[in-house]
Amino acid sequence: MNDDMSDESKSCSLPSSTEPTATRSTVPMWIFVVTLLLLFLGFAFFDKKGGWFDVRVYAPYNSSEELEAAQPKSAAAVAMAAGKKNYETYCGSCHGNDGAGKIAQAPPLSGSEWVMTKGAERLAHIPLAGLGGPIKVEGKDWNMNMAAMGAGLSDTDLAAVLTYIRGSWGNKMGEVSPDDIKKVRAEVGKAPQPYTGEKLMTMPE
Amino acid sequence: MKTQDPRAKTPDATIDASCRLPLLVLFNGAALWLVLGLALSVIASLTFHKPEIFACCPMLSYGHAQAAANDLLVYGFCVPAALGVMLWIFARLSQTELVLSPLPFIAAHLWHLGVLVGLVAILTGNTSGFAWLEFPRASAMLLGVAFVLIAISAVATFGQREERELYPSHWFLLAALLWFPWIYSTANLLLVTNWPVRGVAQSIVHWWFTNNFIFVWLALVGLGVVFYLLPKLTGQPLRSKFYALFAFWTLMFFGTWAGIPAGAPVPAWLPTLSQFASMMLVIPILAVAIVLVKTLRGAKLFCGGSTYGYIRLGGLMFLPSAVLLVAAACPQYSRVLEFTWFGAAQVQLHILGFGTIVLLGAINEIVPLIMDKPLPFKKFVPWQFFLSVVGVALFVIPLLIAGVQQGHSNFEPNAGKFWLKLSMGGLVLLLLGSLLLLTNLFLMTLKWKIALVKTVAAAVVAPLENSEVKS
Numbered sequence: 001m002n003d004d005m006s007d008e009s010k011s012c013s014l015p016s017s018t019e020p021t022a023t024r025s026t027v028p029m030w031i032f033v034v035t036l037l038l039l040f041l042g043f044a045f046f047d048k049k050g051g052w053f054d055v056r057v058y059a060p061y062n063s064s065e066e067l068e069a070a071q072p073k074s075a076a077a078v079a080m081a082a083g084k085k086n087y088e089t090y091c092g093s094c095h096g097n098d099g100a101g102k103i104a105q106a107p108p109l110s111g112s113e114w115v116m117t118k119g120a121e122r123l124a125h126i127p128l129a130g131l132g133g134p135i136k137v138e139g140k141d142w143n144m145n146m147a148a149m150g151a152g153l154s155d156t157d158l159a160a161v162l163t164y165i166r167g168s169w170g171n172k173m174g175e176v177s178p179d180d181i182k183k184v185r186a187e188v189g190k191a192p193q194p195y196t197g198e199k200l201m202t203m204p205e
Numbered sequence: 206m207k208t209q210d211p212r213a214k215t216p217d218a219t220i221d222a223s224c225r226l227p228l229l230v231l232f233n234g235a236a237l238w239l240v241l242g243l244a245l246s247v248i249a250s251l252t253f254h255k256p257e258i259f260a261c262c263p264m265l266s267y268g269h270a271q272a273a274a275n276d277l278l279v280y281g282f283c284v285p286a287a288l289g290v291m292l293w294i295f296a297r298l299s300q301t302e303l304v305l306s307p308l309p310f311i312a313a314h315l316w317h318l319g320v321l322v323g324l325v326a327i328l329t330g331n332t333s334g335f336a337w338l339e340f341p342r343a344s345a346m347l348l349g350v351a352f353v354l355i356a357i358s359a360v361a362t363f364g365q366r367e368e369r370e371l372y373p374s375h376w377f378l379l380a381a382l383l384w385f386p387w388i389y390s391t392a393n394l395l396l397v398t399n400w401p402v403r404g405v406a407q408s409i410v411h412w413w414f415t416n417n418f419i420f421v422w423l424a425l426v427g428l429g430v431v432f433y434l435l436p437k438l439t440g441q442p443l444r445s446k447f448y449a450l451f452a453f454w455t456l457m458f459f460g461t462w463a464g465i466p467a468g469a470p471v472p473a474w475l476p477t478l479s480q481f482a483s484m485m486l487v488i489p490i491l492a493v494a495i496v497l498v499k500t501l502r503g504a505k506l507f508c509g510g511s512t513y514g515y516i517r518l519g520g521l522m523f524l525p526s527a528v529l530l531v532a533a534a535c536p537q538y539s540r541v542l543e544f545t546w547f548g549a550a551q552v553q554l555h556i557l558g559f560g561t562i563v564l565l566g567a568i569n570e571i572v573p574l575i576m577d578k579p580l581p582f583k584k585f586v587p588w589q590f591f592l593s594v595v596g597v598a599l600f601v602i603p604l605l606i607a608g609v610q611q612g613h614s615n616f617e618p619n620a621g622k623f624w625l626k627l628s629m630g631g632l633v634l635l636l637l638g639s640l641l642l643l644t645n646l647f648l649m650t651l652k653w654k655i656a657l658v659k660t661v662a663a664a665v666v667a668p669l670e671n672s673e674v675k676s
Contacts, residue, residue, distance in 0.1 A: 019298055020436035022373055022446035027492070031451070035488050042481040050477035057473045 083164025110169035130194035238281025299366035312354035319347030377429030416464025452492035483534030515566025547608025592638030600631025
C-alpha cells in the first residue's frame with residue numbers, strides 16, 4: 001500500500017496482499033432439522049391453500065373440492081350425488097362401486113338388461129321386495145337371493161339410487177321419480193315376499 | 206508469500222493494472238448513472254407530491270422520471286459496478302492478469318451506450334411498459350451482448366486460476382454471471398417482442414423476472430463481494446466455506462420461486478408456492494447471518510467510514526432486506542402490506558442499502574489499487590458512507606411506515622403522505638453522497654489522462670540523445 005495513505009485507512013484495513021481463505025467447519029445439524037421442519041410446514045401450507053395445481057382454483061378458494069361445493073347445482077346433479085352416496089352405502093358392497101357385480105355375490109348392474117329398461121317400474125320391485133331364484137343377466141345364469149335392501153329408504157332416496165344406477169358406468173337411461181317408487185311400494189305391500197325372475201318379467205317395464 | 210515462488214506469482218500491482226482500463230470505464234459510467242438516477246428519483250418524488258412542478262416538461266413527469274430512475278439505479282449503476290468488481294475479484298483470486306482485457310473495455314462502452322439509449326427512450330416515452338424492463342429492444346440487445354462479452358473475459362480469467370479449489374465468492378459471482386443472461390433474455394423474449402406471451406402469463410413472467418433480478422441476482426453479487434472483501438479487509442478467514450455453500454444453494458433454490466404476490470389474480474397454486482419459497486428463505490438468511498457474525502467476531506477493527514465499514518454494513522443489510530421480503534409474503538402480513546409502499550421500501554432497501562453500499566465500498570477499495578494512487582479526496586469516502594447510511598435510513602424507514610399506514614387505510618388517498626415527504630430527504634442525502642463518488646472518480650481519471658498526455662508529449666518533445674544524433 002502506498003505510504004501516503006492516511007493514518008485512518010491504515011488502522012481500518014489491513015495491508016493484506018494475500019487472497020482470502022475460508023475455514024472448513026461444517027454446517028451444524030440443527031440447521032438441517034430446521035430446513036426439514038420448514039419444508040414440512042411449507043408442504044402442509046401448500047396442501048391446504050394451493051389447490052394442487054388446478055388452474056381453476058383461485059383465491060379465496062383453496063381446493064377443487066371447495067370450488068365444486070360452491071358451484072350452483074341442477075336437480076339432476078343433486079340426485080346423482082345423493083344416489084351415489086346411498087348406492088355406495090347399501091348396494092356397492094355386493095354389486096361393486098363400479099357396478100360391475102362380484103362373482104358369487106351379485107350380478108353386474110352396468111349394461112344389465114334388468115337396469116336398461118325403458119321405465120323403472122320393474123327394476124324398482126327388486127330393492128323394494130327382494131329377488132330370489134334363478135335369473136339370467138347379460139347371458140349368464142345367477143341363482144341367489146337378495147333381500148329388500150331398498151325398502152328402508154325414502155321414496156326420494158331410492159329414486160336417487162335408481163337414477164344413479166341407470167345413469168352411471170355407461171348406463172344412459174332416464175331418471176326415476178319419487179312418484180314411481182311410491183307407486184311400486186304400494187303395489188308390493190307392507191311385508192312383501194321376494195319376487196322370482198319369472199314373476200318380474202310379467203311386470204311392465 | 207512472494208519469496209516462496211517468485212516464478213509463479215504475478216505481483217498484485219500487475220494484476221490490478223491489467224484491470225485498469227475496463228474497470229475505469231465501468232466505474233466512471235456507473236457513478237455517473239448513479240448520480241443521474243438519484244437525481245431523477247428526487248424529481249420523481251417531487252412530482253409525486255406536486256405534479257404541476259415540472260408541468261412544462263413532459264419528460265420529467267412522474268411516470269418517466271420514476272421508471273428512468275429505477276432503471277438507472279440497477280442497469281446504470283448496480284450491474285456495471287458489479288461487473289467491474291467481479292472482473293477484479295476473478296483476476297485477484299486467479300492470481301493472473303485479466304484475460305482478454307480489450308473485450309470488457311469495449312463491452313463496457315457498449316453497456317453504457319445501451320443504458321444511454323434506454324434512458325433517452327424512457328424519457329421520450331418509448332418504453333416496453335414493464336417495470337424494470339422499460340428499456341427498448343435495441344438497448345436490451347446492447348446490454349445483453351455487453352454482459353456476455355464481459356462474462357467471457359471473467360470466465361476466461363477464472364479458467365487461468367492456479368489454486369484449483371474454488372473460494373465461496375467464486376460460486377456466487379459465477380452464478381450471477383450465468384443468472385443475468387438467463388433471466389434477462391427470457392424476460393425480454395417473452396415480454397418485449399412482437400410475439401409476447403398473452404394475458405396473465407405476462408404478469409407471471411414479469412414477477413418472476415423482477416424477483417430473480419432484484420432479489421436473487423443482487424444477493425448473489427452482493428454476498429459474493431462481501432464474502433471476498435470481508436476476510437481480506439479484516440485479515441480473518443471466512444467462517445466457513447460450508448456455511449457459505451449452504452447459503453448459496455438454498456438462496457438460489459428457494460429465491461427463484463419467490464416473488465409472486467399473495468393476492469395476485471392467478472391460479473392459487475402460483476402465489477401459494479411463491480409464499481412457500483419465500484418462507485424457506487429463512488434458511489439462507491440464517492446461514493448468511495451465521496457467516497457474517499462469525500467472520501466479524503474475530504475482527505477487532507472499528508472504523509465507520511472506511512471501505513471495511515461499507516462492506517460490513519452492506520453485508521449486514523442483506524438480513525433486514527431479506528427478512529422484510531419473507532415477512533411481506535406471510536399470509537397474515539401480506540393481507541395488509543401487499544401492493545403498498547412496503548414492497549417498494551423492501552426493494553429500495555435491497556438495492557440502495559445492500560447492493561449499492563457493498564458495491565460503493567468495493568469501488569472505493571479497488572479504484573486506488575488499479576490506479577496505483579490514492580483517491581483525490583480521501584475524506585469523501587467516510588463522508589459518502591455517512592450520507593448513504595443516513596440517506597438509506599431516512600428513505601426506507603418512512604417508506605415502510607407509509608406502507609403500513611396505507612395498508613390499514615386502503616381508501617384514504619392521503620395515507621402515509623407525511624412519511625412519503627420525509628423519505629425524499631433520504632434521497633437528497635443519497636444524491637449528495639453519489640456526487641462525492643463521481644467527483645473522486647472523475648478527478649482521478651482526469652489526472653491520470655493528463656499525466657498520460659504529459660508522458661506522451663514529453664516523449665515526443667524530448668531532445669534526441671547524442672548517440673541518435675550521431676547515427
